[in-house]
Amino acid sequence: MKLLIVDDSSMMRTTIESHLNNFGFEIVGHAGNGREALELVTAKRPDFVTLDITMPEMDGIECLEEIMKIAPDTKVMIITALSDKYTGLEALKKGAREFLYKPVTPEQLKEGFDSMISHH
Amino acid sequence: MDTKQLEFEKTVNVFINSIEKYFNKLTDTPIQTHPPFIKQPDDLVLKECTGMIGISGSKMGLVYISGGMELFRDLILQYVGLEKPTTSDMLDMAGELSNVVAGNVRESYGREFMISIPIVFQGSPDKLKFPKDVPIYVIPFDWDGHEAYMVIGLK
Numbered sequence: 001m002k003l004l005i006v007d008d009s010s011m012m013r014t015t016i017e018s019h020l021n022n023f024g025f026e027i028v029g030h031a032g033n034g035r036e037a038l039e040l041v042t043a044k045r046p047d048f049v050t051l052d053i054t055m056p057e058m059d060g061i062e063c064l065e066e067i068m069k070i071a072p073d074t075k076v077m078i079i080t081a082l083s084d085k086y087t088g089l090e091a092l093k094k095g096a097r098e099f100l101y102k103p104v105t106p107e108q109l110k111e112g113f114d115s116m117i118s119h120h
Numbered sequence: 121m122d123t124k125q126l127e128f129e130k131t132v133n134v135f136i137n138s139i140e141k142y143f144n145k146l147t148d149t150p151i152q153t154h155p156p157f158i159k160q161p162d163d164l165v166l167k168e169c170t171g172m173i174g175i176s177g178s179k180m181g182l183v184y185i186s187g188g189m190e191l192f193r194d195l196i197l198q199y200v201g202l203e204k205p206t207t208s209d210m211l212d213m214a215g216e217l218s219n220v221v222a223g224n225v226r227e228s229y230g231r232e233f234m235i236s237i238p239i240v241f242q243g244s245p246d247k248l249k250f251p252k253d254v255p256i257y258v259i260p261f262d263w264d265g266h267e268a269y270m271v272i273g274l275k
Contacts, residue, residue: 008237009216011209015200054219056237081223084231089230102220 001117003030004046006037006063007079008055016050016079021108033056036065045071049055050117051096053080053087061091069097075116080102080105124255132156132257135183135272138224140151143263147198154260161250165258168243169210171218174236178229179274181251187268192217198267204218211240221270248262251275 003025006086013030028044029053033055041049050065053060060078067074077098078091088099097119098112136153141152159165169192172184192210195217196202202209215238222235250256250273259270 009212009219011200011202011205011212011216013195016199054223054235054237080234081220081225082231083224084226087226087232088198102223103142105145 001048002044004029004031004033004037004044004048004049005035006038006049006060007052008032008074009050009052012052012079014024016109019109020113022110023117032056034060034063034066036084037063037072041067047075048113049074049076050079051076051083053078053091061087061094065114066095067103075119077112077116079109123243127256128156128158128255131272131274132259134225134228135221135260138221139185139259139261141268142220147195150263151261151263154262156257156259159256159258159271161248161256161273162273164248164256166244167268169214169217170241170247171214172239173210173218173243174221175222175233175274176236176240177234178232181254181272181274182248183218183222183272183274184248184269184271184275185214185221185268187214187263188266191263191266191268194266199272211242214238215240217231 005016007013022050023106029040035057051060076096078085078096079100081102096118100112133171167186170184170186175181186247188212192213196205196213219238226233233248254273262270
């Protein structure tokens with residue numbers, strides 16, 4: 001199973017990769033903004049994507065819409081600091097499969113991925 | 121109690137709750153906040169490493185969190201598990217902390233409270249641009265023996 005990690009914080013990308021180490025994912029790339037993420041989705045066709053929302057160049061919601069056009073079967077988990085309920089609902093409506101609010105613990109990440117994989 | 125005082129207390133409490141939640145959730149050590157105070161923009165205190173977020177929409181202004189490199193080094197060690205972070209890693213962590221604290225405030229202020237991507241800097245910039253006539257609240261706090269400041273200028 002291929003995973004792409006998208007967050008403008010390099011420390012968050014490292015954290016997510018480290019916490020998901022036991023899942024046996026092939027990490028196909030890290031992206032720091034939505035544009036880089038789309039290039040990697042097109043080139044690498046990941047099965048799963050973790051996607052931040054507040055990012056430079058292209059935000060996560062716009063990126064999610066584009067991913068759903070390019071590769072609609074991709075399972076996207078939004079991981080964001082934007083803790084209002086509207087943002088979560090909007091992301092789910094646009095095709096995200098899971099939604100986590102930062103700060104995110106290793107346990108929350110693992111539970112979120114267990115849930116996504118069980119529906120894979 | 122006058123309106124300004126009520127507004128001051130409400131804003132301060134929302135941000136204190138947000139930063140307390142961050143450290144409580146990700147580390148074993150809670151933060152200790154100290155009495156907040158109001159300061160003039162030309163008279164602000166900055167530590168070595170600062171993450172700053174611009175606010176627009178229902179409110180306008182800036183929020184920043186500033187601490188020594190050691191605070192961010194220890195936070196990275198506890199949360200990320202990285203033993204020897206670079207200066208760039210510590211600045212990134214300062215930006216991410218500011219992003220999460222400001223973003224979580226949307227739970228109280230709603231989605232019209234818009235946050236920018238983080239801007240990070242080491243040391244003091246020439247001048248911090250706060251909107252005019254905005255009270256600037258400084259909330260000192262300690263975490264794991266490290267002193268830091270959260271500074272909020274919103275209208």
